[in-house]
Amino acid sequence: MPLKKKIVIIGCGPGSESYITPAARAAARQADVLIVSRRLKDLFPDVAVERIDSGTDVDGIIDTMAARREEGRQVVLLATGDPGIASLAQPVIRRFGREQCEVIPGISSVQVAFARLALDWQDVRIITACSLSPEAAAGDLKSAGKIAVLGGKEGAIRWTAELIPMLGGDRRVFLCEDLTLVNERIREVHPGRLREVPVPARAIVLIIERDLLP
Numbered sequence: 001m002p003l004k005k006k007i008v009i010i011g012c013g014p015g016s017e018s019y020i021t022p023a024a025r026a027a028a029r030q031a032d033v034l035i036v037s038r039r040l041k042d043l044f045p046d047v048a049v050e051r052i053d054s055g056t057d058v059d060g061i062i063d064t065m066a067a068r069r070e071e072g073r074q075v076v077l078l079a080t081g082d083p084g085i086a087s088l089a090q091p092v093i094r095r096f097g098r099e100q101c102e103v104i105p106g107i108s109s110v111q112v113a114f115a116r117l118a119l120d121w122q123d124v125r126i127i128t129a130c131s132l133s134p135e136a137a138a139g140d141l142k143s144a145g146k147i148a149v150l151g152g153k154e155g156a157i158r159w160t161a162e163l164i165p166m167l168g169g170d171r172r173v174f175l176c177e178d179l180t181l182v183n184e185r186i187r188e189v190h191p192g193r194l195r196e197v198p199v200p201a202r203a204i205v206l207i208i209e210r211d212l213l214p
């Protein structure tokens with residue numbers, strides 16, 4: 001029986017090569033198999049090993065990872081940003097167990113968004129749009145001074161535009177697009193106008209109480 005190696009989960013940053021840590025690069029070089037999303041499929045070109053698209057079938061890809069691991073191969077899962085936010089890391093860790101996984105943190109798009117506003121973020125509420133109805137989310141989020149909504153798809157922006165008036169208070173809205181990439185753009189949007197703004201797939205909406213911005 002080949003020795004089973006830990007599953008390694010690597011945070012790869014928000015997109016730019018310069019936001020990938022040396023620890024992430026070193027861990028990727030140890031891979032026998034890379035599990036990649038569409039966005040990360042060309043990352044680490046010097047790592048010439050089997051690459052498997054993570055696709056949309058979560059149980060299916062975890063079964064594939066388990067099978068490669070049974071063969072004694074080092075399976076490495078690439079996650080965008082940090083694996084701790086909206087990634088495959090949690091279902092993978094649930095399946096293999098914490099002791100059988102090693103997580104290499106990455107720079108999250110949320111971190112970069114707050115850095116661009118020069119604002120601290122220890123109290124941010126991070127949500128993935130479309131996971132709940134805006135009404136349900138608003139009840140829970142009213143007291144949050146800082147909210148980061150992930151998801152640049154049209155449905156997500158509509159969802160966020162409906163959420164904002166339900167939150168009440170005086171809030172400013174910032175669109176953070178293509179962070180760390182050549183097209184990066186940070187702009188303030190009138191809360192009532194968000195719905196009309198075209199947004200790329202890589203976007204975060206920050207909703208910040210006016211008084212919290214220096």
Ligand SMILES: C[S@@+](CC[C@H](N)C(=O)[O-])C[C@H]1O[C@@H](n2cnc3c(N)ncnc32)[C@H](O)[C@@H]1O
Pocket residue numbers: 014015079080081082083084085086087107108109110149150151152176177178179180181201202203204
């Ligand atoms: C599946 S989540 C993964 C988040 C990731 N784990 C992280 O820590 O950044 C994907 C969402 O992250 C945000 N995102 C990822 N990369 C981004 C970038 N370069 N610029 C803006 N938002 C980004 C977008 O909201 C996108 O829809």
